């Protein structure tokens with residue numbers, strides 16, 4: 618059978634999602650942000666939520682998320698996405714409101730907003746990209762950086778006595794009564810991508826159902842910050858990140 | 871038994887040559903162009919062994935830049 622007999626519209630089983638704008642994304646080659654953007658676009662398309670969804674973009678590498686995912690977006694000040702999302706959802710309770718945040722944004726400067734939005738049980742979904750580093754600003758240590766991990770500000774590796782311990786913030790959020798769904802996923806294999814997609818979809822449905830706050834952590838790579846080629850970064854993530862940040866549900870009520 | 875045949879299209883200009891698709895393909899279908907580059911200078915991915923493709927979409931799922939679309943047929 619000739620390849621041109623296979624590549625026909627009726628045989629297509631996987632397509633670029635319609636809600637992902639036809640533009641070049643600024644992310645480094647192999648960056649997990651791209652995969653998660655694609656999943657969000659797919660889910661919103663499948664949920665017919667094009668006109669219902671409002672995203673809140675972070676400060677960090679994903680600052681331009683609104684250029685890529687074709688739904689309404691607001692850009693929040695660094696770490697303030699859950700506070701902005703709170704206001705949106707309270708004013709427009711029929712909307713699907715989600716934030717998209719890195720670990721510097723969510724677990725450092727925005728810790729208070731994260732914890733309090735979840736503790737108030739705001740009906741928002743939080744998509745949390747944990748690459749254990751500040752990607753955008755050049756690979757500095759984040760609260761989530763692993764012990765021993767080299768970054769621009771811990772050139773000899775993170776030390777507990779000097780820099781404290783890696784913060785598993787999703788575990789903290791899972792303790793809060795307002796959080797209905799907290800899960801940790803990744804996107805390094807096709808199977809992981811499928812599970813991450815199901816988790817984000819559930820979080821979005823929770824926002825619509827008014828069940829409380831959902832947090833989907835995606836354990837991610839930052840190839841540039843980690844100074845590894847993308848395939849090796851995935852390997853490194855499997856070997857090191859999953860020990861501190863194990864994949865699976867932390868709370869599901 | 872009917873044989874499953876697949877094929878992919880790759881948006882060469884969006885591809886950043888990250889190789890995640892190459893690593894995730896269970897049938898060794900894909901490679902990065904050894905010499906050719908796209909307008910941004912990336913060695914983009916292509917089907918180096920198209921006859922082996924089973925249309926499983928593993929490559930497309932892990933592609934961060936949504937470059938890959940997948941086609942599948944049952945060969946009679």
Ligand SMILES: Cc1ncc(C[n+]2csc(CCOP(=O)(O)OP(=O)(O)O)c2C)c(N)n1
Pocket residue numbers: 676677678679695718719720721722723726746748750751752753754759839
């Ligand atoms: C109020 C304020 N403080 C600091 C910064 C600098 N800054 C920009 S992005 C960033 C951290 C980004 O890291 P993360 O949230 O993990 O996202 P990533 O880039 O890794 O995706 C910082 C500290 C800023 N823009 N605004």
Ligand code: SF4
Pocket residue numbers: 643644645648649650678748752753838839840841842
């Ligand atoms: S710096 Fe890191 S997080 Fe930012 S785009 Fe590059 S790989 Fe992704």
Ligand code: SF4
Pocket residue numbers: 876877878894895896897898899900922923924925926927928929930940
């Ligand atoms: S569809 Fe499956 S077999 Fe075909 S190139 Fe992609 S990963 Fe390989």
Ligand code: SF4
Pocket residue numbers: 647880884885886887888889890891892914915932933934935936937938
């Ligand atoms: S995963 Fe996508 S961007 Fe990376 S090499 Fe393959 S087609 Fe190109």
